[in-house]
Amino acid sequence: MDSILIGSLTLSLLHALIPSHWLPFVTIGQTERWSLRQTLTVTTIAGLAHTISTTLLGVLVSLAGWQLAENYHDLSERAIPLLLLALGLWYLMQHLRHRHVHDHIDTDTARKARSFSALLLSLGLAMFLSPCLEIEAYFLSAGAKGWSAVLLVALIYNVVTLSGMLVMVAIGRRGLQRVNPHWFEHYENLITGLTLVGLAILNFFIEF
Numbered sequence: 001m002d003s004i005l006i007g008s009l010t011l012s013l014l015h016a017l018i019p020s021h022w023l024p025f026v027t028i029g030q031t032e033r034w035s036l037r038q039t040l041t042v043t044t045i046a047g048l049a050h051t052i053s054t055t056l057l058g059v060l061v062s063l064a065g066w067q068l069a070e071n072y073h074d075l076s077e078r079a080i081p082l083l084l085l086a087l088g089l090w091y092l093m094q095h096l097r098h099r100h101v102h103d104h105i106d107t108d109t110a111r112k113a114r115s116f117s118a119l120l121l122s123l124g125l126a127m128f129l130s131p132c133l134e135i136e137a138y139f140l141s142a143g144a145k146g147w148s149a150v151l152l153v154a155l156i157y158n159v160v161t162l163s164g165m166l167v168m169v170a171i172g173r174r175g176l177q178r179v180n181p182h183w184f185e186h187y188e189n190l191i192t193g194l195t196l197v198g199l200a201i202l203n204f205f206i207e208f
Helices: 002-017 023-031 036-071 073-096 107-112 116-128 136-145 147-173 182-186 188-205
Strands: none
Touching: 002 136, 002 147, 002 188, 023 036, 023 116, 023 147, 036 116, 036 136, 036 147, 073 188, 136 147
16 A cells, blocks of 8 residues: 555656746746736646546546456556556657657647737636546556545645645745746656656565
C-alpha cells in the first residue's frame, strides 16, 4: 500500500510542475490582463476539469484492477510495475523523437477566444479531454486493494495536482516564467519517463 501512496504522490507532484499544466494560464492571463484572482479562478476550474476526467477514467480502470486481483492474484502483483515500465519507456521514446505529449492546451487557439467566458470554456474543455494516463496505473493497483484505496489515490491526485497548479501559477505571475521554464518542458518526457521507470523498478521489490 505504501508504494501506491508514494507513487501517486510522486506522479501528482510531477504533473503539477510540468509547464503545460500551468504556464498557459500565466501567459493567457497576462495577455488578457487578468487579475491574480481571475487567473487562479480559471486555473481552478480548468484544473478540476482535468483531475475529474482523470479520476473518472481511474475509477473505470480500478474495476479492471479488482477483477485482476480476484482472478489472477500473482499476475496482479506484476501487472502494475510492468505497466509503469511500459509507460516509462514510451515517454523516453517520445523524448528521443522530440515529441511533447503533455501539451494539453493550444495557447494560440485559446487566445483567439477573447471573452473571459469563452476562454474559460476553451481551457476547461481542453483539460477535461486530456486526462493524464500515468496515474491510471495506480488506480489499477488501488482497485486490487479495494475502494478505500481507490478513494485515497483519487484524493491524493486531485489535491496535489490542483494545489501544485495553483502554486505554480501564482509564482509564475511573479516572474518565474523569466527563468525559461521551456527547459523543463523540453525535457518533460525524459523526466516523466525516468520517473515511471524508477517507480516500476521500486514496485518490483515492494509488495503492493
